[in-house]
Amino acid sequence: MKMSLNKRKKVLVAIDGSERGLRTVRYVSKFGPFRDMQINLFHVFSSVPESYWDLEKEPNSSKAMIHVRAWQLEQRKEIQRYMQAARKILVQAGFAEDSVTAHIHDRKKGVARDIISEALNGYDLVVTRRRGFTAIRGITIGSVAAKLLDKLTFVPVAVAGRKPSNQRVLIALDGSDSARRALDFAGTALGGRDFEVGLMNVIRGEQKPASRIRPLFLPAAFREEKQKDMTMEFQRAKDHLAGIGFKPHRIKTYSVVGTRSRGASIAETAKQQNYSLIVMGRRGLSGPEEFSMGRVPRKVIQLATASAIWIIP
The missing domain is CATH 3.40.50.620 (HUPs)
Known part of the structure; x- marks a missing residue:
């Protein structure tokens, strides 16, 4: 939107x-x-x-x-x-x-x-x-x-959220249309106000099983290919933001590989890097249409209680 x-x-x-x-x-x-x-x-x-x-x-x-x-x-x-x-x-x-x-x-x-x-x-x-x-x-x-x-x-x-606005926004990207709409929405709403932007992508690694079956690991080749894709996605996002008034030197990127929880990683990064606003899409690449909101946004809302969170459809 x-x-x-x-x-x-x-x-x-x-x-x-x-x-x-x-x-x-x-x-x-x-x-x-x-x-x-x-x-x-x-x-x-x-x-x-x-x-x-x-x-x-x-x-x-x-x-x-x-x-x-x-x-x-x-x-x-x-x-x-x-x-x-x-x-x-x-x-x-x-x-x-x-x-x-x-x-x-x-x-x-x-x-x-x-x-x-x-x-x-x-x-x-x-x-x-x-x-x-x-x-x-x-x-x-x-x-x-x-x-x-x-x-x-x-x-x-x-x-x-509880944290006062500090002109720092963390935008979660995963290559999905929903994440791109989130980037576009945040850019339009915040552009020209000297915000510092963090662009973040999280690639899960070990998948914790519900039973005693040994953990499932995503193949290294898959993770490497996904990282290459996100490098290009980050550059497109930077170019887009720079084109609507954001300062390139105030745009950072965060890439986390091998975590068990994408939502927890986003929430922890927002806390450690002092982002008062998190912007993310309602559904990611793995989110089926019948679910109104994905697991990752739910997890971020649960954990990142100090930050304001914008969920974009």
Whole structure:
């Protein structure tokens, strides 16, 4: 998916009314490229469950219903204040007033499904967080975020991280069309802002078996041929980035051969080399079409919790 240079990009920022949601907004506020985009802060408002309205049918329920309606009204006022505070974070950070909107959407089908429905309205990127208000310690990805990552196959998804943006981005390449789209998307979104870029390819070696069968090793000839292919892929990527405003001397390459886990290698490189953003395709060369997201992106999201991660379809 390409982002047109001739129009302002539309970004959907899904927030849930929690402090974690405000951290997502602060991530957006501190990431320079977002300032040239149209930001829509989007909250799915869960009203009183339908079962509560059944109280109206019960005798002597008038006092209970007054309480329920008062609670609902106060909850809406609270989320309105929350959305105003979220919008204020962006405006005070220098975003144009007319480039930031805040939308409270009454829940219809479910939080994740309503966000997905909204994302169909011509957005170029959806921003979410690994966990929200109902986050449980030890759980890397919350249920809503997991559903979004699985189902938003038609639009890039940005998972906010804990590390502040430092103008360093790691782009995972494997020769697939999905990885090339990720490179193109990152180049268009980040070009001209003096980002330092790392291009990374990982070739697995020993395959850890599930049984006692001895480990499977990829033939050396295959690995050597793959390395040659990626050398050419790296050069094409460098030429592409240089052509859209990136400085050649600020583009590095990382090639890892013989690892057991590509996702773990990418996450570890991002940590060791201090990359605040990782960009990768949704599916690699081995990813069948019926899987909405490959194992490698899932592993990176699980392990690289400090970095923001963009998943490109």
